[in-house]
Amino acid sequence: DGGITQSPKYLFRKEGQNVTLSCEQNLNHDAMYWYRQDPGQGLRLIYYSQIVNDFQKGDIAEGYSVSREKKESFPLTVTSAQKNPTAFYLCATMLGGTDTQYFGPGTRLTVL
């Protein structure tokens, strides 16, 4: 888990603004994931990437975008099209050929 960093820890955004959440890993893991967590809703998958330059939509991709230009990095952009972005965002990674996902410390986004 210590090999996954997310920044910033807290982020405040005004309505209508795009913001980008950072996720970096030094574990040499192939797959990376973004989840959104709301109270009582568990963890919902936004986007995931199994290899560089490729990614797939999860269950709640609308209003979000990602890129995977480097193996170590999987940034998430929350666009103004996301109507209720206030949530706790978690990045996770997984080594290819295994099942175990490891989570970063999370970013708490609040829309003012």
Added chain:
Amino acid sequence: GENVEQHPSTLSVQEGDSAVIKCTYSDSASNYFPWYKQELGKRPQLIIDIRSNVGEKKDQRIAVTLNKTAKHFSLHITETQPEDSAVYFCAASSRGNTPLVFGKGTRLSVIA
């Protein structure tokens, strides 16, 4: 796609008693079932997992059982302690970097 149901949503037990959390899944192809513990404001941490080729796995005070026929698996915590208080999530996936599908979580409170 996979759907994971988790019960109960909240659970209170006296210190020293046992706690049981149950999950059901819908996709018969799922064969990996992890459990995560999340303390307030922290990242989810893997506490135990089980694969479909075994029916039970134990790690000190924690055990997981799996019934593939009925498509349900359970987390058992014995001799509960106040530090066991947290939100617990079950999840399911099939092999090959497939994203985990999470239950909505159980908030466990251990009362001293």
